[in-house]
Amino acid sequence: MSGLVLNGITKRFGGLTAVDTVTFTVEPGEVFALVGPNGAGKSTVFNVISRFYTPEEGTASFDGEDLLAHPAHDIAGLGIARTFQNIELFEQATVLQNLLVGRHRHRKTNVLSDLFHLPSVRRDERAHRAAVEDVIDFLDLQPHRDRPIAGLPYGVRKVVELGRALATQPRLLLLDEPASGLSVEETQDMAFWIEDIAKQMGITVLMVEHDMGLVSAVANRVMALADGRELATGTAAEVQSHPAVIEAYLGTGNVRKVAG
Numbered sequence: 047m048s049g050l051v052l053n054g055i056t057k058r059f060g061g062l063t064a065v066d067t068v069t070f071t072v073e074p075g076e077v078f079a080l081v082g083p084n085g086a087g088k089s090t091v092f093n094v095i096s097r098f099y100t101p102e103e104g105t106a107s108f109d110g111e112d113l114l115a116h117p118a119h120d121i122a123g124l125g126i127a128r129t130f131q132n133i134e135l136f137e138q139a140t141v142l143q144n145l146l147v148g149r150h151r152h153r154k155t156n157v158l159s160d161l162f163h164l165p166s167v168r169r170d171e172r173a174h175r176a177a178v179e180d181v182i183d184f185l186d187l188q189p190h191r192d193r194p195i196a197g198l199p200y201g202v203r204k205v206v207e208l209g210r211a212l213a214t215q216p217r218l219l220l221l222d223e224p225a226s227g228l229s230v231e232e233t234q235d236m237a238f239w240i241e242d243i244a245k246q247m248g249i250t251v252l253m254v255e256h257d258m259g260l261v262s263a264v265a266n267r268v269m270a271l272a273d274g275r276e277l278a279t280g281t282a283a284e285v286q287s288h289p290a291v292i293e294a295y296l297g298t299g300n301v302r303k304v305a306g
């Protein structure tokens with residue numbers, strides 16, 4: 047089966063069930079958003095897909111490949127890339143160098159061919175550069191390409207992280223809070239990029255996001271989680287107006303309870 051398929055995923059930390067029998071499918075080319083209050087289990091779902099965590103129950107596959115049969119270091123090779131809630135980049139390296147790191151999985155050459163500087167190495171190097179330059183152009187990172195990450199404003203670092211994930215040329219992109227900490231203008235740019243990534247590049251996107259404006263603008267479908275469990279799935283409007291979702295956000299219990 048193509049796309050991302052999670053079935054009955056449960057992840058516990060000691061006595062805490064962070065993700066509780068979560069099931070969803072992200073169709074190829076779709077933008078699917080996970081929303082929910084802090085601690086709902088959204089990032090844990092990402093960490094299961096990228097195999098940092100092994101779930102106690104459930105199955106997970108991408109384009110028919112059993113993800114749980116693979117260790118974390120295989121995941122990029124299966125065409126899955128991610129960004130992190132807390133930006134994770136090489137601080138002392140430049141933007142260009144960080145993006146080239148993303149190309150690692152495509153390297154065909156080995157240490158010996160590198161050592162003798164064979165023509166294949168130079169061809170390979172040019173191909174990597176070209177892929178990275180495309181990402182730099184797409185994300186308007188040209189002015190920053192040779193600057194170290196450490197000196198860049200937060201909003202630019204956020205874009206570089208997206209760029210590093212894109213440079214791997216994934217088929218599935220996991221974005222953990224792509225708009226957190228961004229200005230209104232930067233969030234708007236992020237929305238356009240996510241749309242282009244899905245529509246023009248044909249990359250499937252699973253995102254976690256608190257900014258419902260961004261979610262409404264880009265997501266085909268939305269799943270709301272609270273305390274690890276699904277509350278509702280549908281369009282952004284459907285999910286936002288769902289009583290169980292409203293209750294979870296208010297946390298007051300004064301909205302009619304319909305779920306669970």
Ligand SMILES: Nc1ncnc2c1ncn2[C@@H]1O[C@H](COP(=O)(O)OP(=O)(O)OP(=O)(O)O)[C@@H](O)[C@H]1O
Pocket residue numbers: 059062064082083084085086087088089090091131
């Ligand atoms: N490695 C871990 N060890 C123990 N508990 C964890 C671990 N990772 C997450 N948790 C717990 O699991 C629950 C879900 O956390 P998770 O980070 O998935 O939430 P989230 O929906 O991403 O929240 P936020 O919106 O704040 O990022 C929380 O109660 C969290 O404290």
Ligand SMILES: [Mg+2]
Pocket residue numbers: 088089090131254
């Ligand atoms: Mg999180």
